[in-house]
């Protein structure tokens with residue numbers, strides 16, 4: 722992230738443990754920006770080893786309001802060629818990993834997740850893509866698979882026939898947790914390959930090559946997004962009030978330890 726001024730890698734500890742790595746804190750055009758590599762620097766964490774709860778909790782604790790997640794994805798569509806960006810608006814979950822909620826342990830909550838992406842933040846991401854002239858599609862459904870192996874050809878053909886757009890391994894539970902943490906969240910997926918439905922097979926070397934070719938575009942996009950104005954006050958989509966009407970356990974039944982942990986995530990309710 723060359724655009725990040727005065728950048729410092731900063732350790733963060735959360736009630737859900739340490740995030741994937743230290744967080745790079747800096748600023749772009751006077752706006753504070755935090756960057757967290759979800760696989761860690763050097764890519765030492767497999768998709769199911771990513772501490773997603775700690776990652777989102779760390780960003781929340783640092784005062785982040787908007788989270789743009791960037792993911793490398795395979796494409797199920799002929800027109801979504803490598804190098805294309807997709808502003809993801811829906812997900813289909815094929816993961817089996819745990820750690821998908823901050824709730825439980827005596828405090829039960831069910832947040833709405835019908836519209837998993839923040840439309841206001843997606844508007845700003847789209848505007849940045851347009852400003853930079855980058856190939857993109859606004860909206861698209863990401864299939865999140867467990868991995869770490871890529872899909873079989875049969876799985877890939879099935880998911881393509883189901884009308885899904887892209888496939889990745891990390892978009893969930895991240896988006897679920899961002900909603901519970903009352904953050905605005907959108908995933909910007911960068912297509913690195915046609916998945917196995919296409920000829921040939923997916924190959925990490927090819928993915929890394931395409932990522933390398935498009936890293937400058939992704940960085941320029943983050944810089945452009947940071948320059949765009951966030952709406953003043955609470956998110957009009959309600960992201961900052963996601964826990965209103967979601968908690969079913971009465972306050973007087975909340976165990977102290979759980980309440981204290983949740984207070985680090987949503988102090989307006991649990992502090």
Ligand SMILES: CSC[C@H]1O[C@H](OP(=O)(O)O)[C@H](O)[C@@H]1O
Pocket residue numbers: 759760768791792793794889890891892925928
């Ligand atoms: C390097 S290919 C597989 C790997 O790439 C994607 O990572 P991310 O979502 O963090 O960009 C995919 O989900 C897999 O984890």
Ligand SMILES: Nc1ncnc2[nH]cnc12
Pocket residue numbers: 793794795796866871872888889890913914915916917923928
């Ligand atoms: N084809 C693919 N399947 C799953 N995750 C991916 N990340 C990048 N390409 C992928």
